[in-house]
Amino acid sequence: MKRFLQWTSILMAVALVTAFVPAAPFSSMADETAPAPDRTDVRNGWIDENLGPGVARWVDKNGNISDQPGKAEKESQGSSSEETKEHKSQEQKTEDSSQESSTNETASEESGQAETQPAETGRQIDPNRPMVALTFDDGPYAPVGNQIMDSLAQYGGKATFFVVGSRAAAYETELKRMVAEGHEIGNHTFDHKYLNRLNGAQIQSEINRCNDAVFAATGVRPQLVRLPGGNKNQTVLQNVKAPMIMWSIDTLDWKTRNTNKTIQSVLTKVRDGDIVLMHELYPQTGAAALEIIPKLTQAGYQLVTVSELAQYRGGVVPGGVYSQFYR
Numbered sequence: 580m581k582r583f584l585q586w587t588s589i590l591m592a593v594a595l596v597t598a599f600v601p602a603a604p605f606s607s608m609a610d611e612t613a614p615a616p617d618r619t620d621v622r623n624g625w626i627d628e629n630l631g632p633g634v635a636r637w638v639d640k641n642g643n644i645s646d647q648p649g650k651a652e653k654e655s656q657g658s659s660s661e662e663t664k665e666h667k668s669q670e671q672k673t674e675d676s677s678q679e680s681s682t683n684e685t686a687s688e689e690s691g692q693a694e695t696q697p698a699e700t701g702r703q704i705d706p707n708r709p710m711v712a713l714t715f716d717d718g719p720y721a722p723v724g725n726q727i728m729d730s731l732a733q734y735g736g737k738a739t740f741f742v743v744g745s746r747a748a749a750y751e752t753e754l755k756r757m758v759a760e761g762h763e764i765g766n767h768t769f770d771h772k773y774l775n776r777l778n779g780a781q782i783q784s785e786i787n788r789c790n791d792a793v794f795a796a797t798g799v800r801p802q803l804v805r806l807p808g809g810n811k812n813q814t815v816l817q818n819v820k821a822p823m824i825m826w827s828i829d830t831l832d833w834k835t836r837n838t839n840k841t842i843q844s845v846l847t848k849v850r851d852g853d854i855v856l857m858h859e860l861y862p863q864t865g866a867a868a869l870e871i872i873p874k875l876t877q878a879g880y881q882l883v884t885v886s887e888l889a890q891y892r893g894g895v896v897p898g899g900v901y902s903q904f905y906r
């Protein structure tokens with residue numbers, strides 16, 4: 580009996596010690612191989628950078644950890660300024676478009692895409708001139724998205740927003756504006772899961788639920804998919820039926836959070852047919868877009884959606900993977 584009690588107390592002591600020593604700093608990341616730095620040491624940096632944009636968490640100078648920006652915000656917080664901006668650009672648009680509305684009708688009939696592509700306001704793409712597709716992932720996020728759209732409206736450009744379905748309901752007004760102004764909404768899964776870790780049914784669910792959420796908010800169903808982290812394997816390739824859009828310029832905007840580096844990464848590399856990867860969640864990306872949009876326009880680039888770019892450069896097929904549309 581005495582011996583049994585001794586063993587019991589040793590076992591209890593071991594159990595107690597184990598309980599207070601966590602096996603991994605963050606239980607949800609136990610499957611990550613790279614060691615995560617101690618969160619108490621990080622200031623103005625990422626605590627789990629290896630997880631990539633949309634997943635990694637940023638620690639500010641006070642040690643506050645931010646998840647994905649804007650995730651917890653309700654639309655009501657930003658809706659008044661959102662609506663004002665929307666109204667303003669709608670007015671501008673009406674003025675711009677009035678003179679060319681007749682050509683627009685013909686164009687949309689011919690293209691046969693009236694169901695998925697909203698009526699365009701007299702914009703014409705010259706297939707012989709260079710074009711670039713700017714893409715913004717991980718939104719919607721109205722504070723940055725509206726800034727980007729204001730600038731695009733000013734310079735007559737369009738962009739593609741690969742959105743996360745779980746965020747759609749909170750930013751319905753912003754999504755509606757994207758459609759109304761001729762931008763493209765792409766599918767970035769329902770809750771930004773890395774699809775290479777899922778089975779076929781789960782992959783299809785991530786894609787379908789995002790499409791449903793965007794459709795519920797806008798009446799438009801995304802036609803293109805961007806894989807979170809760009810991660811794919813055979814199961815992903817077999818189960819994603821839509822064209823998968825990668826990128827040819829990675830700005831690393833999410834990682835540097837540096838406006839100037841983001842601008843330079845585009846302007847020093849850009850060429851006709853590029854797909855540029857940026858992220859909608861960061862104010863520094865919004866600020867960079869305000870420089871990139873006029874500079875590319877002045878350099879002669881037409882800013883087009885991914886579907887527009889594809890349309891003039893050979894098109895896309897279901898299940899195909901594309902990282903650029905060079906001539």
Ligand SMILES: [Zn+2]
Nearest residue numbers: 633716717807
């Ligand atoms: Zn992402």
